Amino acid sequence: MLQYLCSPDGIQPDLLVRPSPRVSPFVALLNIPPVKQPMTQPLFPPPDPAAHQRYNEFSPRKFYEIHEQEFRWQYHPEPPYDKGSWAWGFDGVAPGPTYHARYGEPVLVRMVNDLPPIGQGNVGFAMPKTTTHLHNAHTASESDGFPMDFISPGEFWDHHYANFPSGNDPREKLTTLWYHDHMMDFTATNVYAGLSGFYLLFDEQDSGDERDPSPLAFRLPSGKYDVPLLLHDVLFDQNGQCTFNRLNTDGMLGDQITVNRKIQPYFPVERRKYRFRILNGGPSRFYQLFLSAGVDRDHLHPFVVITGDGNFLPRPVCAESIYLSVAQRVDVIVDFSEFRPGDQLYLQNRLEQTNGRGPSGRILDPGADILRFDVIERTGEDKSRIPDEFRDLPAVNPAEVKNRRVWAFDYRAGLWTVNGVPADPEMMRVDAEIEENTAEIWTIRNEGKNWSHPIHSHFTEFLLMEVNGRKVKETEVQTMQPGELRRRSFPALAAPTNKDRVSISDFVCNDRPIRVFMGGHRRDITTLLPNDEIVIFMRWRDFHGRYVMHCHNAVHEDHAMMVRWDIVKRAPAGT
Amino acid sequence: MRVFARLRGRDLRAWEEGIYKVKNLQAQLFSLDSKRPGDPEAGITAAGDCSRPARGPDADYIPNVVVHTHENRKALFYDDLLLGKRVLISSVSTREQSSLAIIENLAKVQALMGAELGRRVFIYSITANPEHDTPQALRSFAEQYGARDGWLFLTGEPSGINLLRERMFHQSDHDCSATLFRYGCPSYGLWGSIPVNALPESIVQRVSWLEEGLPVARHPRRRGPASLSVTS
Numbered sequence: 060m061l062q063y064l065c066s067p068d069g070i071q072p073d074l075l076v077r078p079s080p081r082v083s084p085f086v087a088l089l090n091i092p093p094v095k096q097p098m099t100q101p102l103f104p105p106p107d108p109a110a111h112q113r114y115n116e117f118s119p120r121k122f123y124e125i126h127e128q129e130f131r132w133q134y135h136p137e138p139p140y141d142k143g144s145w146a147w148g149f150d151g152v153a154p155g156p157t158y159h160a161r162y163g164e165p166v167l168v169r170m171v172n173d174l175p176p177i178g179q180g181n182v183g184f185a186m187p188k189t190t191t192h193l194h195n196a197h198t199a200s201e202s203d204g205f206p207m208d209f210i211s212p213g214e215f216w217d218h219h220y221a222n223f224p225s226g227n228d229p230r231e232k233l234t235t236l237w238y239h240d241h242m243m244d245f246t247a248t249n250v251y252a253g254l255s256g257f258y259l260l261f262d263e264q265d266s267g268d269e270r271d272p273s274p275l276a277f278r279l280p281s282g283k284y285d286v287p288l289l290l291h292d293v294l295f296d297q298n299g300q301c302t303f304n305r306l307n308t309d310g311m312l313g314d315q316i317t318v319n320r321k322i323q324p325y326f327p328v329e330r331r332k333y334r335f336r337i338l339n340g341g342p343s344r345f346y347q348l349f350l351s352a353g354v355d356r357d358h359l360h361p362f363v364v365i366t367g368d369g370n371f372l373p374r375p376v377c378a379e380s381i382y383l384s385v386a387q388r389v390d391v392i393v394d395f396s397e398f399r400p401g402d403q404l405y406l407q408n409r410l411e412q413t414n415g416r417g418p419s420g421r422i423l424d425p426g427a428d429i430l431r432f433d434v435i436e437r438t439g440e441d442k443s444r445i446p447d448e449f450r451d452l453p454a455v456n457p458a459e460v461k462n463r464r465v466w467a468f469d470y471r472a473g474l475w476t477v478n479g480v481p482a483d484p485e486m487m488r489v490d491a492e493i494e495e496n497t498a499e500i501w502t503i504r505n506e507g508k509n510w511s512h513p514i515h516s517h518f519t520e521f522l523l524m525e526v527n528g529r530k531v532k533e534t535e536v537q538t539m540q541p542g543e544l545r546r547r548s549f550p551a552l553a554a555p556t557n558k559d560r561v562s563i564s565d566f567v568c569n570d571r572p573i574r575v576f577m578g579g580h581r582r583d584i585t586t587l588l589p590n591d592e593i594v595i596f597m598r599w600r601d602f603h604g605r606y607v608m609h610c611h612n613a614v615h616e617d618h619a620m621m622v623r624w625d626i627v628k629r630a631p632a633g634t
Numbered sequence: 635m636r637v638f639a640r641l642r643g644r645d646l647r648a649w650e651e652g653i654y655k656v657k658n659l660q661a662q663l664f665s666l667d668s669k670r671p672g673d674p675e676a677g678i679t680a681a682g683d684c685s686r687p688a689r690g691p692d693a694d695y696i697p698n699v700v701v702h703t704h705e706n707r708k709a710l711f712y713d714d715l716l717l718g719k720r721v722l723i724s725s726v727s728t729r730e731q732s733s734l735a736i737i738e739n740l741a742k743v744q745a746l747m748g749a750e751l752g753r754r755v756f757i758y759s760i761t762a763n764p765e766h767d768t769p770q771a772l773r774s775f776a777e778q779y780g781a782r783d784g785w786l787f788l789t790g791e792p793s794g795i796n797l798l799r800e801r802m803f804h805q806s807d808h809d810c811s812a813t814l815f816r817y818g819c820p821s822y823g824l825w826g827s828i829p830v831n832a833l834p835e836s837i838v839q840r841v842s843w844l845e846e847g848l849p850v851a852r853h854p855r856r857r858g859p860a861s862l863s864v865t866s
Binding site: 176 | 691692694695696801802803805808809810811812813814816818819821822823824825826827828829832833836837839840843844845846847848849850851854855856857858859860861862
């Protein structure tokens with residue numbers, strides 16, 4: 060249960076007025092979503108190649124069919140949750156199954172809406188019209204989950220995921236992605252109801268095999284030691300059913316932080332290294348995560364951060380805590396070998412947030428336990444490692460820049476706006492036309508003094524250029540001092556131990572971790588804290604069509620904080 | 635934690651009092667359908683009637699205040715006007731110039747709505763100025779804009795109406811009543827929002843999203859994507 064240092068103003072948050080029923084912590088075992096398996100028989104009816112850009116060039120090698128469904132999901136084994144809470148999910152589970160995809164292996168996913176129509180189901184606050192976005196894949200427009208490309212119960216949509224990096228540049232590769240609903244006006248409710256899951260991309264380096272003999276392989280912890288952790292904060296009624304106040308446009312906060320849709324679970328871990336892929340699934344809460352031990356949680360254990368929003372950092376970084384705005388992800392390595400069997404560690408959130416507008420910045424002590432790790436003896440040799448170098452990032456190239464734009468995020472007369480206007484309800488208004496094979500520099504500005512916005516632009520990652528007037532280098536990471544809502548320092552990643560070496564060395568966490576990891580040079584969520592102004596560089600190539608940028612506080616998104624931008628063909632010379 | 639406990643205790647007492655009041659109110663009021671213009675007042679003003687509806691997914695959030703329609707009928711907002719209906723809710727004032735554009739847009743919306751308006755679909759315009767917007771004033775306003783059956787202008791005792799507007803349109807110190815319509819199926823707790831200056835067609839589309847669907851067919855049908863005119 061979360062606690063508050065102060066009582067918020069105005070209407071009391073629902074989680075104060077009607078808190079969720081309390082249950083014993085660390086009774087539920089961590090849920091690990093199953094790996095999605097491809098079809099063994101052809102899809103019927105077959106996909107329509109003419110409906111997809113570059114389909115024949117990236118002909119699917121695997122085909123999947125997945126069903127959005129309503130079912131009872133047990134968030135916790137104790138009453139009132141023991142009988143199950145009505146939830147939405149995929150193939151009967153929440154989060155949905157995890158896709159294991161590989162670069163160079165295009166796939167087609169048939170998304171079938173098997174949700175009950177309005178009036179026939181039990182999750183009343185969500186809209187059973189859906190459109191699934193693979194965040195932040197390099198995906199053609201028609202497969203991207205555009206908010207108005209929705210399907211109703213009894214309908215399906217084919218998504219072609221070509222699984223190649225932008226521009227076929229290996230530096231553009233991603234690793235941890237997630238899929239979630241993106242329905243116009245109802246993203247927050249539908250994702251909250253359970254429509255989210257992981258999509259992992261592997262390649263010859265991040266091969267998903269810690270015993271991979273290839274000299275290219277990172278050999279990160281793999282298999283059952285590679286664990287996705289999807290965080291959603293949920294508010295339950297006295298019967299253990301999920302509730303959602305749709306009339307609060309500030310944002311939705313829950314008081315039970317769930318991990319893979321289990322309340323405060325425990326997870327036995329062997330005395331070895333693990334890779335955790337941590338995702339803030341929203342809808343509105345920000346986190347600052349710590350790994351602590353002790354009755355008072357006063358022994359902190361650092362994380363080795365290797366990715367931000369699915370982008371490998373050039374080199375790992377040791378961090379005392381991790382800041383995650385909505386939809387942000389990190390992959391971290393935690394080495395439990397230094398602990399003894401019977402030791403317990405706690406994944407905690409210590410960031411105070413009393414309303415949906417954003418965090419207060421204050422740090423709660425001792426914070427809220429999210430997940431307990433129970434250390435047990437190792438069952439085999441740990442062949443995994445943490446290389447001290449990953450891959451280079453693509454570079455900012457000013458010569459490619461065709462345009463500069465400013466996007467100001469604000470609140471005017473009750474509407475969440477971008478550049479002073481709400482989203483077009485039909486998403487027909489094109490707010491920006493971007494010429495294919497060009498780059499642009501965008502200034503993302505928060506006009507608000509009292510709220511935060513995690514801004515996400517689809518399709519392509521950004522390279523961070525400036526934060527509040529301070530230029531950020533490729534090898535720097537963002538951090539901030541506890542209790543502040545301002546980024547002021549940008550420590551550099553540690554240099555490789557041997558620059559001229561032939562093989563990659565192992566990374567060792569030093570005794571001076573950074574206080575807060577807020578992201579590296581390349582991400583897909585721009586965390587706007589109050590009054591922030593952030594400058595980013597992006598490239599657009601390979602596909603045409605319509606996409607969106609929006610606040611990923613999904614309640615703000617649903618209340619019109621979204622723009623549409625289109626990738627258009629290059630104008631003919633002379634026109 | 636002391637603050638937290640005090641708030642909870644105060645809140646619980648308020649609900650208990652509300653439940654008592656609503657039982658008394660329901661014994662004295664007629665439902666909307668049974669009331670007729672000119673019916674005698676029920677003898678109770680809505681002062682302080684932050685009553686809790688007896689049922690419904692938002693019964694602990696949306697107050698069941700007594701409202702007066704522009705036809706001078708009385709109704710319990712939650713029980714009589716929300717449950718079992720698809721609704722579009724706005725906040726207006728006959729004295730505010732900015733409200734006129736909202737009203738004009740709603741007039742276009744009702745023109746696009748078919749026979750469902752007044753049967754399963756209702757438009758409610760809650761006054762932002764209950765001190766001055768009497769049922770009579772709202773009636774002339776409704777006539778001016780040609781409000782059909784199913785488009786109701788609502789007023790009432792100021793404290794009740796202000797509480798209702800607060801719950802429907804306010805967050806902390808923010809008031810979105812001038813910029814957002816709420817649309818929803820209150821029986822299921824399903825609510826969406828759309829800007830008041832959206833095209834009438836878009837607003838009608840949103841309300842149409844709320845229609846209760848038929849059971850799902852055994853074999854799903856392809857919705858998309860559509861064939862592209864040029865493929866590579």
